[in-house]
Amino acid sequence: MTAEPGARSDSDGTGADGDEALETGALDLSEIRGPFDLQSTLESGQSYLWDRPDGRMYESIDAHGGDAWYRTVVPPIDGVTDEDLVVRVRQRDGALEWAATGDPVPALEHLLRLDDDLAAIYASAPDDDIFARAFDDYRGMRLVRDPPFPCLVSFICSAQMRVSRIHGMQMALSEAFGTPHGFAGESISAFPTPEQLAARGEDDLRELKLGYRAPYVQQTAEMIADGEANPTEAVGLSYEDARESLTRFVGVGDKVADCVLLFSLGYLEAVPLDTWIRGAIADHFPECDRGNYTETSRALRERLGGEYAGYVQTYLFHYLRAGGEA
DNA sequence: TATCCAAGGTAAGTT
DNA sequence: AACTTACCTTGGATA
Numbered sequence: 001m002t003a004e005p006g007a008r009s010d011s012d013g014t015g016a017d018g019d020e021a022l023e024t025g026a027l028d029l030s031e032i033r034g035p036f037d038l039q040s041t042l043e044s045g046q047s048y049l050w051d052r053p054d055g056r057m058y059e060s061i062d063a064h065g066g067d068a069w070y071r072t073v074v075p076p077i078d079g080v081t082d083e084d085l086v087v088r089v090r091q092r093d094g095a096l097e098w099a100a101t102g103d104p105v106p107a108l109e110h111l112l113r114l115d116d117d118l119a120a121i122y123a124s125a126p127d128d129d130i131f132a133r134a135f136d137d138y139r140g141m142r143l144v145r146d147p148p149f150p151c152l153v154s155f156i157c158s159a160q161m162r163v164s165r166i167h168g169m170q171m172a173l174s175e176a177f178g179t180p181h182g183f184a185g186e187s188i189s190a191f192p193t194p195e196q197l198a199a200r201g202e203d204d205l206r207e208l209k210l211g212y213r214a215p216y217v218q219q220t221a222e223m224i225a226d227g228e229a230n231p232t233e234a235v236g237l238s239y240e241d242a243r244e245s246l247t248r249f250v251g252v253g254d255k256v257a258d259c260v261l262l263f264s265l266g267y268l269e270a271v272p273l274d275t276w277i278r279g280a281i282a283d284h285f286p287e288c289d290r291g292n293y294t295e296t297s298r299a300l301r302e303r304l305g306g307e308y309a310g311y312v313q314t315y316l317f318h319y320l321r322a323g324g325e326a
Numbered sequence: 327t328a329t330c331c332a333a334g335g336t337a338a339g340t341t
Numbered sequence: 342a343a344c345t346t347a348c349c350t351t352g353g354a355t356a
Contacts, residue, residue, distance in 0.1 A: 045334065159335040165351075166334080211349025216336080253336050274334035292343085317334075 018182035020086065020101040027096040027105055034118035037140030038091040040064045041112060044318040045163045046263045047144040048154040048170040049191060053088070058164040062322035064138060067092045073174075073181060073190035074107045075147050081107050084190050086183040099184065113142045116311075124305040125312045130284065134319035141318065143311055144263055148231040149224065150191040151264035156216050156251040158259070163321075172208045173197070197221035216251025223249060231260060239267050240294070254293045262310040270310045271301050276320050277313060 029036050042050045043058055050072045051057050057070075071088035074081055085107055087100035098104055109115060118140070125131040146154070150170070157169045170191065177196045178189035197205075198221040205214035223229050229249065234242035242265070246257035255274055261267035271277070273293060281288050281300060288299040304312040 155334080156336095158333095160333050160348085161335090161350085162333050162352080206349080209350060211351095212336090212347090213349080247336095251336065255335060259334075272334070275332095276334065321334085 018187075019185065020182060022099055022184065023102065024097075024099045025103075025105075027098065027108065029091070029094050029096060032109075032114045033116070035140035036091070036096075036112075036114065036142065037064055037138065038070065038089065038096065038112075039066050039068065040138045040141035040318065041144060042070050044138070044141060044314065045321065046314060047146050047151075048157075048163075048167040049146055049150050051167075051171060058167050061163075061318075064141075071183075071188060073178075073188055074104070074111065075150070075190060075193075077107065077110060077147065080110050084179065084181060086181045086188055088184075101181070101183065111145055113145055116142055118142070121308045121311045124308045126303065126305060130319075130324075131312060131316070133324060134315040137322075137324065138315055138318055141315065143268065143314060145266065146264045147191070148260070148264045149194055152220065152231050152246075152249065152252070152256075152260050153191075153197070153217055155256040155259040155263075156220060156249075157210060157213050158256065159213060159251070169208065169210060173205075176204075176208060194221045194224035198225035213251060219250040220252070231265070234261070235265055239269055242267060243270070254297070258297070258310075262314070268308050268310050269301055269306060271297055271304060271313045272310075273297060273300070274317070276317050280316060280320060 043061070050070045052068050052070055054068055056068065067090050069088050069090045071086070074085040074087060076082050076084070085100060085102050085104055087098060087104040087107065089096050089098045089108065096108065098108070122135050153173070154166060154170050158166045174189040174191050177192040177200060180187045180189045197217065200218065202215045202218050205217055210217060231246060231249070234245040237245055239261070242261055243254060243257045246252055246260055247254065255272050258270045258272035261270040262272065273296060281296070285300065285303050288296060288303050290296045290299055301309040
């Protein structure tokens with residue numbers, strides 16, 4: 001919003017052949033609303049589309065507050081970017097330093113939800129010690145707003161899988177089938193489009209170690225490439241209708257649908273009932289267990305404050321997964 | 327070194 | 342509608 005791109009310089013022109021022109025700058029984090037923590041935001045199991053050039057992405061789950069670089073290829077986003085934008089960012093000295101193939105500030109505000117009012121979100125949670133601890137430990141963590149198709153594929157891949165391997169799968173998909181871009185002397189590939197994935201067979205995806213998820217991803221990509229359905233069609237529907245709508249995709253049940261609603265489509269009340277949250281229900285909110293997904297989801301959603309229940313869930317998920325005591 | 331187990335679940339088949 | 346079971350693969354735990 002009011003954040004200025006800061007000092008910029010044009011391409012240094014020293015990159016390898018094929019490099020796209022590079023701009024650099026810094027986004028002053030004192031100008032956004034509330035605190036921000038890049039590492040917690042990008043390594044909390046929400047997005048699997050960023051990578052750390054230092055090779056330590058998702059290596060440790062409890063680290064936060066570091067100043068590592070992260071990079072991704074941002075696909076075209078309506079009203080934000082009109083072509084692939086390669087960007088790397090790091091958080092240092094109260095700013096988000098960046099280098100990109102264009103001005104990435106609008107895209108960063110969009111992807112990292114820099115407009116969210118965290119104070120209001122923290123205040124919406126029940127007055128319970130476990131939430132206070134989670135907010136305190138990961139203060140500044142934002143929800144992400146991943147692009148819909150990559151998010152959908154990421155969470156189809158998440159079934160019975162550890163976060164580090166989910167991330168590895170998305171990187172493998174990008175490298176194998178996505179469009180490569182030259183960036184600072186390296187080649188970085190965009191996440192494949194539905195068309196690029198649909199053009200592949202199940203066997204190609206199994207070679208990337210997707211296992212039984214391979215046909216799910218392939219068929220879902222095909223549905224979208226063929227124009228049969230699109231995850232963005234859920235936007236505008238009521239929360240539960242939107243969730244039902246997403247389950248038409250192969251490999252997408254209630255839990256994966258909730259993840260896409262929360263981490264891509266902006267349904268902040270969506271509460272994915274995964275193994276960690278089910279554990280938290282058993283340990284802390286047993287009265288919310290209503291036996292089936294829909295009713296348990298409703299009960300937990302109210303228990304977590306309603307409007308921002310998914311935000312609260314994400315803090316709780318990250319806190320529990322990092323070893324925070326229950 | 328070998329074996330076992332569970333990982334941010336879903337689809338298909340039974341009862 | 343509720344309950345079972347199979348499903349790829351692999352890193353980490355256990356023997």
